[in-house]
Amino acid sequence: MTYQLHYWPTIQGRGEFVRLALEAAGADYVDVARLPESKGGGESALGDRLDDPDIVRPSFAPPFLIDGDIVVGQTAAILLYLGPRLGLAGVGESDGLWTHQLQLTIADVVAEAHDTHHPISTGAYYEDQRDAAVQRARAFREERIPKFLNWFERVLRRNPAGSLHLVGDVLTYADLSLFQLVEGLRYAFPKAAARALAATPAVEKLHDNVKRRQRVHDYLQSPRRIAFNEDGIFRRYAELDA
Amino acid sequence: MTYQLHYWPTIQGRGEFVRLALEAAGADYVDVARLPESKGGGESALGDRLDDPDIVRPSFAPPFLIDGDIVVGQTAAILLYLGPRLGLAGVGESDGLWTHQLQLTIADVVAEAHDTHHPISTGAYYEDQRDAAVQRARAFREERIPKFLNWFERVLRRNPAGSLHLVGDVLTYADLSLFQLVEGLRYAFPKAAARALAATPAVEKLHDNVKRRQRVHDYLQSPRRIAFNEDGIFRRYAELDA
Numbered sequence: 001m002t003y004q005l006h007y008w009p010t011i012q013g014r015g016e017f018v019r020l021a022l023e024a025a026g027a028d029y030v031d032v033a034r035l036p037e038s039k040g041g042g043e044s045a046l047g048d049r050l051d052d053p054d055i056v057r058p059s060f061a062p063p064f065l066i067d068g069d070i071v072v073g074q075t076a077a078i079l080l081y082l083g084p085r086l087g088l089a090g091v092g093e094s095d096g097l098w099t100h101q102l103q104l105t106i107a108d109v110v111a112e113a114h115d116t117h118h119p120i121s122t123g124a125y126y127e128d129q130r131d132a133a134v135q136r137a138r139a140f141r142e143e144r145i146p147k148f149l150n151w152f153e154r155v156l157r158r159n160p161a162g163s164l165h166l167v168g169d170v171l172t173y174a175d176l177s178l179f180q181l182v183e184g185l186r187y188a189f190p191k192a193a194a195r196a197l198a199a200t201p202a203v204e205k206l207h208d209n210v211k212r213r214q215r216v217h218d219y220l221q222s223p224r225r226i227a228f229n230e231d232g233i234f235r236r237y238a239e240l241d242a
Numbered sequence: 243m244t245y246q247l248h249y250w251p252t253i254q255g256r257g258e259f260v261r262l263a264l265e266a267a268g269a270d271y272v273d274v275a276r277l278p279e280s281k282g283g284g285e286s287a288l289g290d291r292l293d294d295p296d297i298v299r300p301s302f303a304p305p306f307l308i309d310g311d312i313v314v315g316q317t318a319a320i321l322l323y324l325g326p327r328l329g330l331a332g333v334g335e336s337d338g339l340w341t342h343q344l345q346l347t348i349a350d351v352v353a354e355a356h357d358t359h360h361p362i363s364t365g366a367y368y369e370d371q372r373d374a375a376v377q378r379a380r381a382f383r384e385e386r387i388p389k390f391l392n393w394f395e396r397v398l399r400r401n402p403a404g405s406l407h408l409v410g411d412v413l414t415y416a417d418l419s420l421f422q423l424v425e426g427l428r429y430a431f432p433k434a435a436a437r438a439l440a441a442t443p444a445v446e447k448l449h450d451n452v453k454r455r456q457r458v459h460d461y462l463q464s465p466r467r468i469a470f471n472e473d474g475i476f477r478r479y480a481e482l483d484a
Contacts, residue, residue: 055400057400058396059343072339072340072343074347076318076346077343094312097322097323098299100322101299101319108302115357119361119374120361121381121385122381122385123385129377132377135363135374136362139366143363143364151300151302154300158295158300159298
């Protein structure tokens with residue numbers, strides 16, 4: 001069965017955490033909104049699908065995944081569903097739960113990273129909330145990035161199976177998501193991310209190891225990987241970094 | 243086995259979603275930080291436990307739950323763990339996943355509600371970010387509260403088993419959490435919440451039904467229910483409502 005991923009076609013955004021899991025597992029999937037409009041792709045088809053009154057369990061927002069009769073939204077819930085199916089959730093209930101807990105904490109950082117450029121309203125332009133953004137970004141750089149990355153460093157160092165993975169000694173979607181978080185922080189806050197990563201070598205090493213994995217490497221080189229840009233969650237505005 | 247809940251002892255906060263699930267199921271639990279210090283309670287013991295270097299899988303922040311050898315943090319992950327054990331996750335994998343998806347969306351609103359009073363930094367005083375708070379609260383009231391509550395209304399109306407529950411025709415932790423969300427919005431934004439709820443009668447009815455359940459009713463009347471206050475997530479500041 002081919003998984004259908006439904007997400008905005010021009011950004012990495014939250015959908016990227018799902019794309020990475022599917023790619024790293026070599027799963028058979030289609031990124032529906034990136035198809036031509038003649039084949040059901042495009043943003044307006046995505047919006048129509050989100051608002052389809054026939055969907056009994058509608059998602060609040062993209063991304064959502066369709067797998068046969070199952071429709072599941074919320075990035076972390078999609079990964080909870082895919083994790084055991086793709087072999088990316090460790091071994092047993094306890095590992096699965098821990099992998100999910102890690103993912104939820106990554107989701108928290110991602111939401112905070114988004115709010116550095118939209119601290120007042122997602123419905124307003126960045127330019128109209130830039131002053132608040134500058135203030136929020138400072139707090140994010142100085143307090144939150146170190147706090148989150150230090151926690152992931154601690155998790156890696158305490159892993160009884162070694163510090164190469166977050167969960168046991170196998171790749172999980174939490175590893176992939178931490179890789180993506182580091183990618184995003186480096187793009188949006190190059191100076192602050194470099195400082196924080198200098199103090200969290202195990203996190204940096206995990207990022208580098210994930211990036212070297214064959215399927216991840218191939219994906220990152222392919223046209224399927226959308227470049228970071230200023231419509232996504234991680235945006236590079238010089239005034240927000242220091 | 244008695245569940246141990248670890249959370250800040252003086253606020254409802256995110257821990258309240260776990261307390262409600264445990265209470266509604268009549269589960270055997272202890273709210274550890276609310277015990278006297280002589281019995282291991284208090285905020286400093288909570289902090290010590292969070293930072294305990296012997297915990298192999300440490301939580302990023304409270305709440306966390308201990309059940310024998312299992313330690314699980316992140317509110318939604320705790321509920322994912324407790325859901326099937328307390329009979330609060332519907333029937334089968336599909337219901338469990340949908341219940342969790344609903345919970346994650348509630349977690350999103352809750353985070354946004356928090357940021358109405360702390361739009362710049364959780365580490366700074368409200369008074370020092372009040373101007374941004376007034377702006378963010380306006381966007382939250384005008385755009386976000388209606389958007390979220392309208393989505394829950396849609397979910398209830400589309401439920402093939404009827405609009406009395408979010409998932410099938412049984413109580414789940416998503417119902418309890420939606421009840422708590424409504425409670426919080428009514429406390430923090432009495433005018434805006436009243437307007438939004440007037441347009442979402444199924445949500446309001448679910449709230450009222452949950453409140454009437456015997457165990458929930460008993461809990462709400464008991465000293466175990468902490469009153470809303472201005473240290474929690476939902477805070478009443480007159481200038482943030484309209």
